[in-house]
Amino acid sequence: MTLASLRRQLLAGDTTSAAILHHLAGEIAARDSLTGAYLSYDLEAALAEAAQADLSLPLGGIPIAIKDNMNVRGQPCTCGSKILAENYRSPYDATVIRKLRAAGAIPFGRMNQDEFAMGSATENSALQTTRNPHDPDRIPGGSSGGSAAAVADRTAIAALGSDTGGSVRQPASHCGVVGLKPSYGRVSRYGLVAFASSLDQIGPLTQTVEDAALVLQAIAGFDPLDSTCLDVPVPDYLTCLHAGVHGLKLGVPKEYFGEGIDPGVRNNVEAAIQKLAAQGAEIVGISLPHTAHAVATYYVIAPAEASSNLSRFDGIRYGHRTANPADILNLYKKSRDEGFGPEVKRRIILGTYVLSSGYYDAYYGRAQKVRTLIRRDFEAAFHQVDAILSPVAPTPARKIGTFANDPLHEYLSDIFTLSANLAGIPGIAVPCGTTDFDGGTNLPVGLQILGPHLGEAKLLQIAQAVEV
Amino acid sequence: MSHSHIDVRYVANLARLELSDEEVATFQPQLEAILHHAEALSQLDVTGIEPTAHPAPVFDRMRADVPHQSLTPDAVLHNAPDQAQGQIRVPKVVTDA
Numbered sequence: 001m002t003l004a005s006l007r008r009q010l011l012a013g014d015t016t017s018a019a020i021l022h023h024l025a026g027e028i029a030a031r032d033s034l035t036g037a038y039l040s041y042d043l044e045a046a047l048a049e050a051a052q053a054d055l056s057l058p059l060g061g062i063p064i065a066i067k068d069n070m071n072v073r074g075q076p077c078t079c080g081s082k083i084l085a086e087n088y089r090s091p092y093d094a095t096v097i098r099k100l101r102a103a104g105a106i107p108f109g110r111m112n113q114d115e116f117a118m119g120s121a122t123e124n125s126a127l128q129t130t131r132n133p134h135d136p137d138r139i140p141g142g143s144s145g146g147s148a149a150a151v152a153d154r155t156a157i158a159a160l161g162s163d164t165g166g167s168v169r170q171p172a173s174h175c176g177v178v179g180l181k182p183s184y185g186r187v188s189r190y191g192l193v194a195f196a197s198s199l200d201q202i203g204p205l206t207q208t209v210e211d212a213a214l215v216l217q218a219i220a221g222f223d224p225l226d227s228t229c230l231d232v233p234v235p236d237y238l239t240c241l242h243a244g245v246h247g248l249k250l251g252v253p254k255e256y257f258g259e260g261i262d263p264g265v266r267n268n269v270e271a272a273i274q275k276l277a278a279q280g281a282e283i284v285g286i287s288l289p290h291t292a293h294a295v296a297t298y299y300v301i302a303p304a305e306a307s308s309n310l311s312r313f314d315g316i317r318y319g320h321r322t323a324n325p326a327d328i329l330n331l332y333k334k335s336r337d338e339g340f341g342p343e344v345k346r347r348i349i350l351g352t353y354v355l356s357s358g359y360y361d362a363y364y365g366r367a368q369k370v371r372t373l374i375r376r377d378f379e380a381a382f383h384q385v386d387a388i389l390s391p392v393a394p395t396p397a398r399k400i401g402t403f404a405n406d407p408l409h410e411y412l413s414d415i416f417t418l419s420a421n422l423a424g425i426p427g428i429a430v431p432c433g434t435t436d437f438d439g440g441t442n443l444p445v446g447l448q449i450l451g452p453h454l455g456e457a458k459l460l461q462i463a464q465a466v467e468v
Numbered sequence: 469m470s471h472s473h474i475d476v477r478y479v480a481n482l483a484r485l486e487l488s489d490e491e492v493a494t495f496q497p498q499l500e501a502i503l504h505h506a507e508a509l510s511q512l513d514v515t516g517i518e519p520t521a522h523p524a525p526v527f528d529r530m531r532a533d534v535p536h537q538s539l540t541p542d543a544v545l546h547n548a549p550d551q552a553q554g555q556i557r558v559p560k561v562v563t564d565a
Contacts, residue, residue: 087547088547089546089547091539091543091544091546091547092539092543184522184523184524185524185526197522198521198522198523224531227526227529228522228524228526230524230525230526290512292508293508293509293512295505296505296506296507296508296509297509299502299505299506300506300509307483311483311484314484315549316548316549316556316558317544317547317548317556318547318548318549319547319549320549321549321550325559327559327560328558328559328560328561329484330486331558331559332484333481333484333485333486334486336484336485336486337485337486337487337488340485342491342494342495345480345485345487345491345495346495346498346499348483348485349474349476349479349480349483349485349495349499350499350502350503351483352479352480352482352483353474353479353499353503354506356479356482362510363503363506363509365519366509366510366512366514367506367509368519368520368521369514369517369518369519369520370509370512370514371519371520372517372518372519372520373512373514373517375520375523405494405498406498407498407502408498408501408502408505411502411505422520422523423523424522424523424524425523453523
């Protein structure tokens with residue numbers, strides 16, 4: 001059941017919030033031992049909220065699953081890491097949680113993820129394996145893999161994820177659900193555990209485009225607690241949802257259809273583009289010339305910011321502390337070595353290196369300038385077209401374990417999603433078919449739609465035209 | 469940019485990470501491969517290009533300077549690995565002269 005249809009049932013008196021929660025708990029008990037999407041959930045706490053739910057509100061009575069890097073007061077917030085898994089309980093609510101509750105929703109469930117959102121497969125979770133509901137031998141994508149897998153597995157109605165380089169859109173694509181990364185500044189990050197602060201955004205993962213619009217409507221908007229959150233009005237995302245694509249100019253960047261794309265992905269994405277053309281959209285060939293530099297730019301900037309953000313995990317105020325440290329320095333170093341997994345350590349070391357004296361200008365300073373070039377590519381493109389169409393990822397979901405010990409290879413698969421974070425623009429992944437790949441059958445493929453800054457309404461409108 | 473050499477143990481110490489010999493051996497080629505890939509950025513001419521630190525058109529936002537409720541000491545200490553007398557306890561920081 002979609003969020004929108006459950007809302008109609010709730011308003012008609014055909015179901016209750018408690019009944020929805022009991023149903024979800026049954027579905028989790030039946031299937032999540034295989035999928036592994038949930039790290040934890042608190043049914044009693046959710047039922048207590050359900051008893052108070054105001055059904056007149058836009059999301060009244062609807063449970064929403066939360067990636068385990070957003071603080072919900074009194075609940076765990078592991079970030080998929082051993083360093084927070086022992087005994088951390090959130091002392092406050094993230095702004096998105098406060099806003100979801102203000103819209104009547106109930107945060108329910110803590111969803112698995114790559115440790116500190118660093119990864120594209122949820123294989124970097126230190127806590128458990130999450131499997132793709134379409135094929136249990138395959139990754140769900142990442143880093144919001146638990147959120148995507150649960151929505152696809154129907155053990156969640158809708159979920160929140162976070163997207164620093166594609167971590168909402170890519171797992172949505174791999175699991176066959178809708179995933180939206182809003183514009184930088186559209187949604188407050190207060191209470192989201194920071195990974196790379198100039199790139200992080202929170203977004204919804206849902207079964208339908210309409211559900212994504214409903215959740216975005218609830219979480220978007222100004223927050224004085226996040227200094228990058230924009231104080232601009234939030235449009236009504238549902239008004240234009242069914243306005244169609246007639247007369248819209250949609251750009252297809254040649255750099256996103258080169259070598260390395262699986263033919264099944266290409267065919268499905270091209271079919272979706274033809275579908276939009278048949279509905280009256282004008283398809284325009286465009287160029288985003290600095291695309292090839294996005295991976296290098298991102299994997300300098302994101303680790304640099306991560307190395308700074310993750311310095312707060314020092315074993316002093318919260319999180320894991322080593323037993324019997326020799327002195328204070330030894331406490332820091334051993335607590336962090338014991339608490340962090342290999343991908344997090346790699347990125348902290350990489351980030352520390354590119355920020356260090358003698359290398360700063362060559363790596364970090366230069367990457368920030370190339371980031372400007374990438375941003376300008378999009379500014380120029382949006383003078384020409386209303387939105388940009390591309391694959392979300394070069395291939396469908398791969399098998400678990402494929403890129404073990406080869407992080408660079410894994411990073412290169414993020415090529416189509418990173419640029420939106422570097423440029424701060426919104427992007428949505430919407431299912432556009434299935435294909436066979438590497439021994440798997442009927443694996444979901446996603447179409448990515450990118451728009452200008454604060455252009456979420458148009459993205460949803462185009463995505464809706466792909467969905468119907 | 470030169471030839472992607474990184475002294476992993478030295479940088480890990482800067483980052484306050486104590487790595488095992490096995491971790492250093494694993495990370496060394498992986499990090500060098502990533503840095504080698506990043507060297508492609510040196511081929512671009514960025515003369516006169518302003519850096520992008522973050523993509524939102526907001527800068528230096530200040531909140532009103534008025535007192536407000538923050539977390540209580542109990543709420544903060546609840547997550548501390550070691551605490552005593554309303555404070556977080558740590559190993560001795562200052563050594564004898």
